[in-house]
Amino acid sequence: MDTASLDDGCLGYEVILRDDDTSTPRCPHGPTLLFEKVGKQGEEGKRFYACSACRDRKDCNFFQREDEKVSETRKLAREVENKRGRPPFSQQQYSARLHQFVSLPPDEKTFCQDCQLLLLAKETGTHAAHACIPVTATQLRQPSRLLLPLDNKKSNAQYLFTERTTRFLLGTLVAQGFNKVLCVGTPRLHELIKSEYPRGKANPIKSLLLDIDFRYAQFYGQDEFCHYNMFNHHFFDSEASSAVIQAFLRESKGEKVVMVADPPFGGLVKPLANSFSRISQAWANQQNSDRSCVDMPMIWIFPYFFEPRILGCFPSFTMLDYQVDYDNHSLYKHGKTGRKQSPVRLFTNITPAKIVLPLEEGYKFCTICERYVWSLNKHCTKCNVCPSKDGRLWKHCSVCERCVKPSWQHCQSCGRCALPDHPCDQSQGEVGCYNCASLGHKRKACPRKHVSSHGSTSKRRRIIKTKRQKEKKKKKTFN
Numbered sequence: 220m221d222t223a224s225l226d227d228g229c230l231g232y233e234v235i236l237r238d239d240d241t242s243t244p245r246c247p248h249g250p251t252l253l254f255e256k257v258g259k260q261g262e263e264g265k266r267f268y269a270c271s272a273c274r275d276r277k278d279c280n281f282f283q284r285e286d287e288k289v290s291e292t293r294k295l296a297r298e299v300e301n302k303r304g305r306p307p308f309s310q311q312q313y314s315a316r317l318h319q320f321v322s323l324p325p326d327e328k329t330f331c332q333d334c335q336l337l338l339l340a341k342e343t344g345t346h347a348a349h350a351c352i353p354v355t356a357t358q359l360r361q362p363s364r365l366l367l368p369l370d371n372k373k374s375n376a377q378y379l380f381t382e383r384t385t386r387f388l389l390g391t392l393v394a395q396g397f398n399k400v401l402c403v404g405t406p407r408l409h410e411l412i413k414s415e416y417p418r419g420k421a422n423p424i425k426s427l428l429l430d431i432d433f434r435y436a437q438f439y440g441q442d443e444f445c446h447y448n449m450f451n452h453h454f455f456d457s458e459a460s461s462a463v464i465q466a467f468l469r470e471s472k473g474e475k476v477v478m479v480a481d482p483p484f485g486g487l488v489k490p491l492a493n494s495f496s497r498i499s500q501a502w503a504n505q506q507n508s509d510r511s512c513v514d515m516p517m518i519w520i521f522p523y524f525f526e527p528r529i530l531g532c533f534p535s536f537t538m539l540d541y542q543v544d545y546d547n548h549s550l551y552k553h554g555k556t557g558r559k560q561s562p563v564r565l566f567t568n569i570t571p572a573k574i575v576l577p578l579e580e581g582y583k584f585c586t587i588c589e590r591y592v593w594s595l596n597k598h599c600t601k602c603n604v605c606p607s608k609d610g611r612l613w614k615h616c617s618v619c620e621r622c623v624k625p626s627w628q629h630c631q632s633c634g635r636c637a638l639p640d641h642p643c644d645q646s647q648g649e650v651g652c653y654n655c656a657s658l659g660h661k662r663k664a665c666p667r668k669h670v671s672s673h674g675s676t677s678k679r680r681r682i683i684k685t686k687r688q689k690e691k692k693k694k695k696t697f698n
């Protein structure tokens with residue numbers, strides 16, 4: 220299977236990556252990405268630039284055909300627009316404000332909920348008509364609980380880890396001896412590290428948060444937060460940030476760096492992989508020459524159905540059975556049998572045997588696969604793997620000679636396993652689903668296709684939504 224062409228077909232588009240993005244047009248979110256339409260007859264090959272960060276036109280409506288001539292006036296207008304999208308303060312200013320804020324007397328520490336801003340003494344007057352609340356020292360250390368999660372589903376989609384998952388991640392990193400954690404879109408992990416392993420205590424752990432949500436800048440020093448877009452590897456405050464990130468990636472005596480990323484699930488595997496590769500490259504460049512052939516340790520948190528595409532980009536990665544769960548997402552809950560199970564997993568280049576999954580939650584060690592697996596993941600002697608991806612007990616099909624989901628049955632006319640009510644007449648081809656990379660269905664029938672789109676296709680999607688899919692959506696299961 221050609222994963223490169225499948226990649227990001229979830230949008231009905233493929234992303235064309237180029238080494239040099241200096242001449243690429245920019246939106247407020249940095250260099251745009253070049254998309255090419257795929258799969259739709261007549262429109263194939265049409266290329267255009269669109270925002271890397273926002274999958275919804277409502278959030279960023281940048282659009283330019285690849286061959287379009289852009290007038291100087293429009294370029295200027297864009298410049299103005301890009302400036303308007305910038306944060307109200309620079310990272311340096313945010314750090315200076317924090318410095319002033321912490322020295323305020325406890326009863327004057329105020330947070331404006333309307334502006335999502337920590338207020339300095341002289342500013343409280345201007346926010347008098349807003350919802351302002353007192354801020355405790357604990358809240359100041361847990362901004363992810365103070366800030367309102369951005370829930371515009373397609374762009375920011377802030378899904379915060381449960382306490383269980385955050386502690387599991389931190390425990391895993393500590394057990395591996397990592398003491399520098401690059402938190403890419405993982406503010407909750409960042410704040411737990413800072414409060415559990417602070418500077419000045421024995422065995423501190425350094426943490427640097429890279430996130431597009433600049434509200435976090437007001438809670439951290441300049442060496443603890445960089446305003447960053449992980450879809451185009453863009454540092455918004457590039458001069459200040461490049462020194463910070465380089466110093467962070469450099470391992471001086473006894474230091475061990477690891478990256479933990481939890482990107483929005485909207486798709487775009489290829490650009491994410493590209494950004495993480497560039498981080499890994501920057502890490503290698505910072506080490507003594509003998510380290511250049513080793514890869515930077517990384518954990519990429521993403522749903523299991525992206526496994527083929529992630530492994531297509533990072534063949535050395537393994538998907539672990541651990542179910543990541545979230546406080547503010549009812550669907551993504553860790554489940555014992557019978558309860559809903561989270562489809563979100565860890566993908567990592569750390570040796571799987573070293574990552575001990577909690578036995579008390581029902582994980583066990585498979586001595587043949589040499590990794591911890593979920594209790595229902597039974598080793599198949601014919602496939603010689605623990606085959607389950609979704610937490611359910613999979614079964615072996617002797618005709619297909621592989622293990623399949625419990626809900627699938629072998630279909631004589633298609634010559635393969637599929638859901639019992641799959642449309643037999645549709646040739647499935649070799650490519651599989653452009654949305655989730657499953658070989659079991661085409662994109663049209665994908666139970667998950669409502670998850671991603673690049674704006675304008677919604678009408679078409681409504682039309683082709685079949686009764687079966689509607690039923691599926693109601694059940695909210697991942698078949």
Ligand code: SAH
Nearest residue numbers: 377378379380404405406407431432448449
């Ligand atoms: N589970 C994590 C949060 C994951 S939600 C935790 O609890 O710490 C996704 C995170 O990525 C959010 O913090 C969001 O602000 C950030 N994010 C979204 N789009 C981004 C982008 N294009 N670049 C960098 N960060 C982004």
Ligand code: ZN
Nearest residue numbers: 246248270279
């Ligand atoms: Zn944009």
Ligand code: ZN
Nearest residue numbers: 599602615622
């Ligand atoms: Zn099998």
Ligand code: ZN
Nearest residue numbers: 616619629636
């Ligand atoms: Zn079969």
Ligand code: ZN
Nearest residue numbers: 652654655665
């Ligand atoms: Zn699908």
